[in-house]
Every structure is written in structure tokens, then in C-alpha cells.
Amino acid sequence: MHDFTVHHPQSLQETLILLDRFGDAAQLIAGGTALMNFMKQSLLLPEHIINLQRVQGLQHIQSTKDEVRIGAMVKHREIEKSNLIQNEVPILASTYRRVATIRIRNMATIGGGLAHADPAQDPPSTLVALNARIRIASISGERTISIMDLFQNYYENSLMPGEMITEVIIPSMHSDTKSTYLKFLPRTADDYATVSVSLIATLNENIVRDVRIGLGAVAPTPIRATIAEETLKGHAISDELIQQASNSVAQQVDPLDDFRGSADYKRDMAIVFTKRALQQVLQGPS
């Protein structure tokens, strides 16, 4: 790797001052799992590395009546194992459990993972379906954006120089809401998804009251299957309705050909896995 200077700030304020001072010449390091590989491949050559491990105030998992708040430095494995998250946002715990290996999950953080913005990652489609919001800080203040506005393109987020993610805010799920995360892994258990589907739905008897569908690994960013959502909302569940909604995702995905499958194959699998998720959540045992 190239040469750089490592900084170890203790507070958020100190971190933001360093980010402001070094601008594009600096990279934050959180879990390091993405950054280390980018530096080894000379895809990023920062002169300054700002280590977030000792920064206070980024390590919390808290809940209020309406939302769950997760600090940017909370590790994947902590989210997977948190009782609070298992109880209040079970789909989030089960999604993080599917990321890579225990060793990667012991290192990778929620903030670093989102900033990495690889659409093949597991958490983004679930956080998109959950309508998560991202809290961002810089030396000049704070803003909170919808997660949909964070992802721009493959490996591209919308953070400005000097900005960092401090917290992820997740609206609480209603107790009668059902959800599932499906990750299609035709190769190995620790691979990235070929296609992933995050589904959250609330039913009223046999009627779909609310439904949100996030898709991963099928476009330059995670996407919401909005046509399928509109097809389902307010309608009575039937096999035909589920098939019609599932078929519609083909119009919204834009996958790449790669060693996990051709674009055509992934488009077909997006339909298949959307259908399986809908069958499981809408027609499975309550």
C-alpha cells in the first residue's frame, strides 16, 4: 500500500475538523473491510486516514416509541445479535446475519457499509424497504436524508467532502407487520447476493394494507419495486395478484452480467425471489 498518516480522533468534533482540513485527501476508516481492499488495489490513495474506532458517541443502539437509532460505528455482528433489534426490527437482524462471514461482520460497521454503496451488499435493500433515514454531520452542521438519497451509483454515495454518517434512524415496525429477507446464493454461503429481496408488509384480513419491497444486486443502487407495491396495495391476496406483482419487477431492474449470472438470469431470478418472498409473507402462516 501507499504511504499515509493515521489520525486517531476521540470525539466527533475532532473528526469533523480533520475531515474539513484534509477534504478529499482523507478517508475515514471504520471497520476497514472495504477501504483496506480499495487501498491495496490502489483504487483509493488517501494521504490521511482518520480512524473512527475511538470516537465517542457512534456506538449506540437505542429505541424510542417511534424509531430505532443505530450509531455509525455499530458493527454488523452487533446488529445481528442485538435483542432490541431482533425484537423491534427483526428483518434488520436477519439481514445483517447474512453478510459475508462472522469475521467480516465482527469488523464491518453500519456507517462504513452504507458509505461503501455497493448495491450487491445485503443491508441496503432492507434499509430502503424500512424507509431508513441517514444522519450526516460536517463542521458546518447536520442534515438528515432519506436512504434513497444516499445511493447515487455503483460505489458512489451523495456525501459531500467533509461530511460523514453519524447515525441511521429506522422507523419502528408495527407489531402486526411481517417481513422477510431473501438472499439468492447459488455459489457459496458467504458470497454476495446474486439477487436479494427485502419485503415488509402489513395485512388487514386478506387485504394488503401496506407493502414495501427493496431489491439488491439488480441495479446501480438498491431499488424499491414501486410498481409491484402499487399493484399489491389495497388488493385482496391471490396467486394471480402475487404473480402479476412479481412479474412487474422485470421492468424496474437493470442488472449487470457478471460471474454470478447474466443480466437475463438475474432479471428472472428477481421475479422468482420476489414471488417467493410474497408467498412467504402474504400467504404463509401468520
Place this chain on the structure above:
Amino acid sequence: MAKLHVETTINGESTEILVDPQQSLLETLRDGLMLTGAKEGCNDGNCGACTVIMDGRTVNSCLVLGAEAQDADITTIEGLATPRGLHPLQQAFLENAALQCGICTPGFLISSKSLLDSNPNPSEEEVRFWLAGNLCRCTGYDKIVRAVLDAAKEMKAGN
């Protein structure tokens, strides 16, 4: 570029080392401290050959900066055996012929130790889930899984 002075604890001993800022923890252990048990397989987080325990959690040391070892508590494969003999996991790997070339073995042993530390009585499925992504290219996984289950039994009987 100036070297960094890092104070850390490795296998229970406090240690002071000089590291280059861009050195990974794996390089620091192997080249700086001559602790060559942890191996470099892929150098990108995929194979688990470089696994060490850092502050109670297994990590891929190829993805950690040596500079991040400051104040950390690290266990490497060299810390497993005691003067009294091999760790029960090491003994079970020998008895089950759970290694051939041995490149993957330190990573498997460290991962297995951290599993048994947190779950002394794992099911076969739990062992396989925990070891996913520790890659072995010659022995195959069945013997390794059997060795971990045997070691768990042995350790329970020994307690």
C-alpha cells in the same frame, strides 16, 4: 515516512512495536514480530487464513492496520498451546487428520477457539455456520468439523 510506535498485548504479553502506517496487522505480526502462524492466503478478507482474535472478536488481520493494534488485546495461534501441551482443539485436529498442507489450519483453530469460548456445546450446524469462509483447499471440511465437535466434547469432559 516515520514509523509508528504501537503498544499492544499479544498472547497475554504487553508488546511494543514499530509499524509502518500502511502495514496490515498480518504483516506486522509476521514480518515485525516473527509470529508467522497467521497465514496470508488471499489478502482480501475471503479465506480466513489470517484470522486472529482482537478484543474478543475474530477478525481478518489482513484487513486491519497494524496501527489499529494500539491498546488492543490480540490472540494468535502461537497463544493456543500452553507449556503443558497442545490446546484440545489442536490435539483433535491431529487425531482427526483435519489438516494436510496446514496453511488454513491456524485460521480454523483460532475461529474454532472463539466459537467454543462463546458456545462450548455447538451443534454441527453451528460449527459450519461459524467456520463459513475459513477456506480449506485440500483436507475438505468434514474432518475439520468433526475435530471441532470432538474438541468440544473433550473440553467438557475435562472440566
